[in-house]
Amino acid sequence: MKVIKTICGMCGGDYCGIDVSVEDDRIVDIKGSKEHQLNQGRTCPQARAVLELEYDPNRLSYPMKRAGDAWQRISWDEALDTIADKLSQIKERYGAQALAVYEGESLEQFIRDGWARRFMNLYGTPNWAQNDHMCYLPAVIAEHLTYGREEIDGFEPEHARCIFLWGANPVTSHITTHWRYVTQARKRGAKLIVVDPRFSRSAQKADIYAPIRPGSDVALALGLINFIITEKLYDADFVERWVMSLDN
Helix, strand or coil: CCEEEEEECCCCCCCCCCEEEEEEECCCCCCEECCCCCCCCCCCCCHHHHHHHHHHCCCCCCEEECCCEEEEEEEHHHHHHHHHHHHHHHHHHHCCCHHHEEEEEHHHHHHCHHHHHHHHHHHHCCCEHHHHHCCCCCHHHHHHHHHHCCCCCCCCCHCCCCEEEEEHHHHHHCCCCCHHHHHHHHHHEEEEEEEECCCCHHHHCCCEECCCCCCCCCHHHHHHHHHHCCCCCCCCCHHHHCCCCCCC
């Protein structure tokens, strides 16, 4: 048996360190890497289910094509030819812009490298969408506008005195990383505020829970900003030296 140290990309976000035990070219066990600074030996249910996913007898490992009410196994060459023919027919009959491409998070490497958008450029369609528009992308834009880059260095939430979770539920989504930071901070006395229409598992553990109406996030954000400015609760010297407004 040998142990291969690698990372888990099941959730497409944390990339926790894992130790994969392999025997006779078959995975037999997965554990968290204790020396990995992110998860420090912990694993989530997704990582622990990798063996079931990898060796599930019902897992598809070849293309299938509908034949009436059933599915028929076909070769990879036939699958690629069929897709190419259909794409050509759509373009010839309706024009390239009749095609729309939607990408999900499970294809994160594919998305990040821009392969799909390169294909769309060659095909001639601008119709592209993904779940990030409603999820991760707004946070990335805000971080770039605020800090100049994504996720600034030295970010240590475990040392925070107050943690604000807005529409986030790390108890479920990031239990080995983000929620661990929250837990460490709370042991040091930090307060937890959760804003979420759902009474999530994270909200159940909050010191303050704000069950806002869906779609009212902007109103709450503007209200908080107005209160901070009106009551002069911001660092005026920092703002004067480092903050740029759209008017400047």
